[in-house]
Amino acid sequence: MRKRARLTAPRAMKEECNSEDYISSLPDDILVSIISRLSLKEAAVTSNVARRWRYLWTHLATFDFNANDTLDRIAENPKLRISERPKYINWVNRVVRQHSGSTMNAFRICFDLDKSSKSAIDNWVKFSIAMRVQRLELDLLENGETLRQPFRNYVFPHKLLSQCKGSSLKHVRASFPGVQPCMLSGLKCLKTLSLKCVNVSEEALKYFLSNCLVLQSLSIHGSGDLVNVKVSGSKLKLKYLEIVFCLGIESIEISNVNLVSFSYLGPGINLLIENVPMLDEISIGEGYSGLENNVFGQLSCCLYQLEVLTLDIYRPEENIKIFAFPELPNLKQLILKVGAWEDDSLLEFTSLIKSCPYLQRFVLQLIWMSPSKRRRKIRQAAKCPHEYLKLVEIAGYYGRTSDDELAMYFIENAVSLQKIIIDPRNQILDRTPVRIAQIKKEEAARKRAKQQLEAKKPPGVKLIIL
Numbered sequence: 001m002r003k004r005a006r007l008t009a010p011r012a013m014k015e016e017c018n019s020e021d022y023i024s025s026l027p028d029d030i031l032v033s034i035i036s037r038l039s040l041k042e043a044a045v046t047s048n049v050a051r052r053w054r055y056l057w058t059h060l061a062t063f064d065f066n067a068n069d070t071l072d073r074i075a076e077n078p079k080l081r082i083s084e085r086p087k088y089i090n091w092v093n094r095v096v097r098q099h100s101g102s103t104m105n106a107f108r109i110c111f112d113l114d115k116s117s118k119s120a121i122d123n124w125v126k127f128s129i130a131m132r133v134q135r136l137e138l139d140l141l142e143n144g145e146t147l148r149q150p151f152r153n154y155v156f157p158h159k160l161l162s163q164c165k166g167s168s169l170k171h172v173r174a175s176f177p178g179v180q181p182c183m184l185s186g187l188k189c190l191k192t193l194s195l196k197c198v199n200v201s202e203e204a205l206k207y208f209l210s211n212c213l214v215l216q217s218l219s220i221h222g223s224g225d226l227v228n229v230k231v232s233g234s235k236l237k238l239k240y241l242e243i244v245f246c247l248g249i250e251s252i253e254i255s256n257v258n259l260v261s262f263s264y265l266g267p268g269i270n271l272l273i274e275n276v277p278m279l280d281e282i283s284i285g286e287g288y289s290g291l292e293n294n295v296f297g298q299l300s301c302c303l304y305q306l307e308v309l310t311l312d313i314y315r316p317e318e319n320i321k322i323f324a325f326p327e328l329p330n331l332k333q334l335i336l337k338v339g340a341w342e343d344d345s346l347l348e349f350t351s352l353i354k355s356c357p358y359l360q361r362f363v364l365q366l367i368w369m370s371p372s373k374r375r376r377k378i379r380q381a382a383k384c385p386h387e388y389l390k391l392v393e394i395a396g397y398y399g400r401t402s403d404d405e406l407a408m409y410f411i412e413n414a415v416s417l418q419k420i421i422i423d424p425r426n427q428i429l430d431r432t433p434v435r436i437a438q439i440k441k442e443e444a445a446r447k448r449a450k451q452q453l454e455a456k457k458p459p460g461v462k463l464i465i466l
Contacts, residue, residue, distance in 0.1 A: 062104070062105050062106045063095065063096075063099075063104065063106065063107050063108065064106065064108045064110070065088075065091070065092050065095075065108060065109050065110060065111070066108070066110045067088055067110060067111050068110075070084050070087075070088070070111075071110075071111070071112065074112060081112060085111070085112070085113065085117065088111045088113075089113075089117060089120045092109065092120070092124060093120065093123075096124065096127055099131075101131070102131075103131060103132045103133075103189075104128060104131040104132065104133040104134070105133070105134050105135065106133065106134065106135040106136075106137070107124070107127075107128035107131075107133045107135070107136050107137070108135075108136075108137040108139065109121070109124060109137065109138050109139060109140070110137075110139040111139075111140065112140065112141065112142050113140045113154065114140065114142075114148065114152045114153060114154060114197070115152060115153060115154050115155065117154065118154060118155075121138070121140075121154050122157050122160060125138075125156075125157060125160075126157075126160065128186075129186040129187060129190070130186055131186065132186040132189040133186060133189065133190060134189055134190065134191045134192065135190075135191060135192040135194075136190060136192070136193050136194070137192075137193075137194040137195075137196075138154070138156075138194070138195050138196065138198050139194070139196045139197075140153070140154055140196060140197040140198060141196050141197050141221075141222075142197065147197060147221070147222040147245055148197055148222070149224075150199060150222065150223065150224020150225070150247070150248070151224065153197050153198055153199040153222065153223070153224060154197070154198050154199070155198070155199045155201075155225075156195060156198050156199065156200050156201075156204050158201075158203070158204040158207040158208070187211045187212050187213075188211070188212070188213050188214065189214065190212045190214070190215055191214055191215060191216050191217065192215075192216065192217040193208065193212070193215060193217070193218050193219070194217075194218075194219040195219065195220050195221065195223070196219075196221040196222060197221065197222045198220075198222075198223060199223050199224050199225045200220050200223040200225060200226060201225040201226070202225070202226065202227065202228060202229070204225075205220075205226070205229065209231065209233075209236060209238070213237070214237050215236075215237060215238055216237055216238060216239045216240065217238075217239065217240040217241075218238060218240070218241055218242070219240075219241075219242040219243075219244075220242070220243050220244070220246060221242075221244045221245060221246075222244070222245050222246065223246045224246070224247070224248055225248070226243070226246045226248060226249050227248055227249060227250050227251075228249075228250060228251045228253075229243065229249065229251065229252045229253065230252075230253045231252075231253070231254045231255075231257060231259070232253065232254070232255045232256050232257060233256060233257065234256050234257065234258070236257050236258075237258075238257060238258075238259060239258065239259060239260045239261065239278075240259075240260065240261045240262075241254070241259055241261070241262050241263070242262075242263040242264075242283075243263070243264050243265075243266070244263065244264070244265045244266065245265060245266050246266055247266060247267060249266060249267070249269055250269055250270065251269055251270040251271070251272070252264065252269060252270075252271050252272070253272045254272070254273045254274070254276060255272070255273070255274040255275050255276070256274070256275045256276075257276060258276075258277075258278045259276050259278060259279050260278045260279060260280060260281060261279070261280075261281040261282070261283075262279060262281075262282050262283075262284075263282070263283040263284070263310075264283070264284050264285075264286070265283070265284070265285045265312055266285075266286070267286070267287055268286045268287035268292045268293035269286065269293065271286075271293075271298040271299075272298075273298065273299065273301055273302060274301060275301075276301070276302055277305070279302050279305065279306075280305055280306055280307040280308065280330075281306070281307065281308040281309075282299060282302070282306060282308075282309055282310070283309075283310035283311075283312075283335075284299070284310070284311060284312070285311060285312025285313070285337070288314065289313065289314055290311065290312045290313040290314050290339075291311070291313060296325065296326050300326075303326055303328055304328075304329055304330065305330060306328060306330060306331055307330055307331060307332045307333065308331070308332065308333040308335070309328065309331055309333070309334055309335070310335040310336075310337065311334075311335070311336050311337070312337045312339075313336060313337070313338050313339070314338075314339035325351060325352045325355040326355065327355050327356075327357070328355055328356045329357065329358070330358065331356040331358065331359055332358065332359065332360045332361065333359075333360065333361045333362075333363070334352070334353065334356055334359055334361070334362050334363070335363040335365070336349060336352075336363070336364050336365065337365045337367065338364060338365065338366050338367065339367050340366050340367070340368050340396075340402070344402060345379060345402050345405070346364070346366075346402045346403070346405070346406040347379055347380075347381045347405060347406060347409065349364070349406070350381040350382075350384070350409060353386070354384050357387075357388075358388050359386060359388060359389050360388050360389060360390050360391065361389075361390065361391045361392075361393075362389060362391070362392050362393070362410070363392075363393045363395075364393070364394045364395065364396075364406070365395045365396060366394070366395060366396030366397070366403075367396060368396060368398070377401075378401055378404060378405045378408070379405055380405070380408075380409075381409055383412065383413055384413055385413055385415050386410075386413055386414045386415065386416075387415055387416060388416060389410070389414040389416060389417060390414075390416055390417060390418045390419070391417075391418065391419050391421070392407075392410045392414065392417065392419070392420045392421070393420075393421040393423070394406070394407060394420075394421070394422055394423070395423040395425070396423070396424070396425070397422045397423060397424045397445060397449055398424060398441070398445045398448075399424075399444070399445050399447075399448025399449055399452060403449075403452075404452045404453075407420065407422075407452070407453055408453075408456065411453070411456055411457055411458065411461070417458070417461050418460070418461065418462065419461065419462045419463075419464065420453065420457065420461060420462070420463050420464070421464045421466065422446075422449045422453070422463070422464065422465045422466065423466045424442045424445030424446050424449060424465070424466070425442055425466070446465050449465050450463075450465060
């Protein structure tokens with residue numbers, strides 16, 4: 001009997017096909033670009049594909065050391081922090097030592113680290129600056145979400161950077177062989193700096209503004225060292241400034257700069273803003289209520305030019321009534337982050353909305369501190385047609401009377417309304433995994449939203465329930 005012919009290619013042909021596979025034949029820069037779409041851990045795994053791929057990932061220009069899965073486990077069991085910190089530090093060190101690129105676009109640390117890890121973090125900062133990084137982010141938040149006591153924070157080593165020559169240079173090169181002497185002028189390349197749970201002194205802030213000549217975005221969260229902040233000078237390239245929960249801060253002065261966006265959240269302070277012609281976006285929340293210390297008076301020089309305003313407000317039913325809102329003639333977007341209690345009425349916000357005659361988008365992000373649902377009659381605010389309002393978003397919707405009556409206000413008064421987005425998911429910042437009870441509450445909220453709003457919305461309005 002004749003044997004069936006084997007349907008396999010000769011060995012020589014197989015070797016030729018394998019050695020000339022299309023992807024591996026592409027230039028290095030294209031392959032590195034492909035790998036850059038993966039997470040850092042996934043990119044490192046590509047070294048096992050073939051000899052051709054072994055070191056490609058070490059040329060990546062973006063290093064994002066994100067460890068969300070581990071942070072989730074630590075949130076559930078804080079004792080894991082002790083064992084997971086050294087693992088994270090070793091991972092970063094191992095990757096950094098293998099880096100072969102000449103420059104770096106972004107370097108991001110995201111883990112629960114404090115001053116006890118100072119030596120490692122110092123080296124990472126020196127490495128990234130030496131590699132002329134454009135975006136540097138140290139996200140050292142405790143459990144990934146909450147601020148720790150400032151005395152435990154890592155302190156940003158600005159003096160160490162200014163001394164990065166001579167013996168310091170030798171130290172950096174010994175730790176990370178890829179660093180070259182000419183790269184120590186890297187501060188001149190830094191465009192974005194984000195520091196969370198990092199202590200930044202006034203001296204360090206001045207150092208950034210003086211030496212980071214192309215710095216466009218600066219974000220500082222949870223620093224315990226800032227007291228008086230001054231940002232001034234027409235030569236500054238800074239466009240975005242964010243200062244959040246720096247609880248020792250007393251004053252912020254911003255003048256003669258081309259800032260386009262400013263965010264502040266924290267205690268009541270002396271806030272002075274002058275000659276900021278490009279500033280059109282502000283996010284602010286001061287003090288216990290979020291509106292203390294004459295917030296609108298502090299912003300008086302730029303209220304007329306604002307296009308986007310975000311306010312953090314707590315106990316709205318108690319606090320909104322006592323404020324008289326100025327007219328915001330150019331405001332296009334109003335975003336309210338509200339700490340609400342029980343079934344407090346949300347209709348008080350309509351007085352603020354009425355002060356924005358050209359408003360196009362309204363967003364309400366509800367963070368329920370003590371949610372409860374009680375029976376009461378639906379209130380109605382005085383009618384006021386909003387001619388330009390097209391989009392309304394309500395997050396944290398639970399189907400309470402307060403939610404329903406605010407949504408109905410827009411349905412009845414926004415004459416150009418096109419879309420209502422209802423998001424019933426819990427907006428409280430919490431890394432713990434979603435519980436079954438929470439999922440059931442959200443599903444019940446979706447059903448209530450559909451029952452309350454579907455039949456009442458005008459035919460041309462699209463209702464989206466996430």
